[in-house]
Amino acid sequence: MTRQIHVTQRVEAGGVALIALVAAVMLYPGWWWVIFAAFLAFDLSMLGYVRSTAAGAATYNAVHNYAFPALAGLVALAAEPVSSGTSTAAGLLACAWAFHVGVDRALGYGLKLPDSFRHTHLGEIGKNPPHSSPGR
Numbered sequence: 001m002t003r004q005i006h007v008t009q010r011v012e013a014g015g016v017a018l019i020a021l022v023a024a025v026m027l028y029p030g031w032w033w034v035i036f037a038a039f040l041a042f043d044l045s046m047l048g049y050v051r052s053t054a055a056g057a058a059t060y061n062a063v064h065n066y067a068f069p070a071l072a073g074l075v076a077l078a079a080e081p082v083s084s085g086t087s088t089a090a091g092l093l094a095c096a097w098a099f100h101v102g103v104d105r106a107l108g109y110g111l112k113l114p115d116s117f118r119h120t121h122l123g124e125i126g127k128n129p130p131h132s133s134p135g136r
Contacts, residue, residue, distance in 0.1 A: 006122060010105065010106050010107075010108060012105075013101070013103075013104075014106035015102075016066070016098055017103045019098075019102075020035070020095045020096075020099035024099070027095075034096055035095055038100075039096070039100055042096075042101075045059045045060045045062065045064065046060055048060065049117060053114060054114040056112065056117065057111075057112035060112045064100075064104060064111060065101065069094045072091075072094035072097060073094035075094075076090035076093075105122070108120075108123070109125060110123070
């Protein structure tokens with residue numbers, strides 16, 4: 001991956017994290033701290049690596065994408081007329097989840113490839129990563 005694309009994707013992810021944080025502060029002023037309190041909970045998805053790198057990549061990738069935070073956001077919108085408590089919980093979940101994924105991606109932790117924790121769609125992670133092949 002070219003450096004320009006890599007930087008663009010990381011800046012974009014940082015923007016998503018910032019938007020999620022600002023949304024939580026504005027929409028749920030008494031509950032914004034939940035974003036930070038729940039931050040590491042999403043990394044429990046790495047427990048799949050106990051079984052194998054392929055299982056770990058699958059569980060990590062299932063949690064570290066924007067699809068489920070978007071779904072939680074839709075639930076928050078749909079639940080508002082029926083239950084403000086459910087709406088708030090779903091909205092906070094959406095913001096916390098999107099914030100986590102955005103921060104991870106901004107730091108260079110992308111979706112995992114099944115051969116190694118260090119191989120991601122954003123390139124290789126860690127100190128002194130070996131040179132990536134052109135396809136990574």
